[in-house]
Amino acid sequence: MKAQPFAPKTCHRCDYDLSGLPEDHRCPKCGLRYDADTRSWRPSEPWIQPAALLMLAMYIGLPVLVWRKPALELVVRALAETVLCFLVVRAWRHERKGILIAVHPEGVFIRDHDREECFDWASIESLEVDERAGQFSRRHQLHLRLTSGRRIPLTTFFLWSADKKAFAAVFGLTRRRHADASSANAVVRETPPSPTP
Structure with missing residues (x-):
């Protein structure tokens, strides 16, 4: 995924909405x-899409693994904590200016x-x-x-x-x-x- 140049919709410095204003x-x-x-x-952040697909596969597949093999409960907990940390970091980065x-x-x-x-x-x-x-x-x-x-x-x-x-x-x-x-x-x-x- 490339970083595409784009015309501004908001001000770079203060994030003011520029829609409706003249071009110059x-x-x-x-x-x-x-x-x-x-x-x-x-x-661009090329790792976001694979990480999201991996999380989706984890949430679908891990309960099945725990149900079939209860010994994997520790692995499932560790992976769930990793996903939680990932979501916290994404939320924190979303609040910051990019x-x-x-x-x-x-x-x-x-x-x-x-x-x-x-x-x-x-x-x-x-x-x-x-x-x-x-x-x-x-x-x-x-x-x-x-x-x-x-x-x-x-x-x-x-x-x-x-x-x-x-x-x-x-x-x-x-x-x-x-x-x-x-x-x-x-x-x-x-x-x-x-x-x-």
């Missing part, structure tokens, strides 16, 4: 700017387990794509290089190399569009006002 707008609650080209990625990376008109927004940062385009020097040969395949490492020299690893947000390439493409297009708009604004600002007769 700011969040009314926190002021984060977004437009029609804003894209977000959430990491891991997210977004490219929007003002820069790149990153929300991880322990941080939430927004880097504007002026503070971003480049996106480094490092392609290395891994043990079984080629690995694409992504790093956001800031003008301060700090490198932010982005590889944990993407499971598949196609997602990394898609992020790099959207990043490049949005950054070029921002640079073109900034240079157009700079040209307009540099033009002296025409003298009035």
Whole structure:
């Protein structure tokens, strides 16, 4: 299951519902700017579906095993406690804001387990794509290089190399569009006002 880029339905920073608002707008609650080209990625969790099927099979099959062999009661209790722990962790993770990376008109927004940062385009020097040969395949490492020299690893947000390439493409297009708009604004600002007769 790939992490698909999606247009925001809620604000990345404060989770405000953006439905019904214009495509090029700011969040009314926190002021984060977004437009029609804003894209977000959430990491996929490929283990969720097999784990859910395993739990379903366990709940159907384990009572039959205990009924036929009472000696398996200890195994059934241990598995039931494992499932309970799994459900508690899922409920806890559901209440937390998820891991997210977004490219929007003002820069790149990153929300991880322990941080939430927004880097504007002026503070971003480049996106480094490092392609290395891994043990079984080629690995694409992504790093956001800031003008301060700090490198932010982005590889944990993407499971598949196609997602990394898609992020790099959207990043490049949005950054070029921002640079073109900034240079157009700079040209307009540099033009002296025409003298009035």
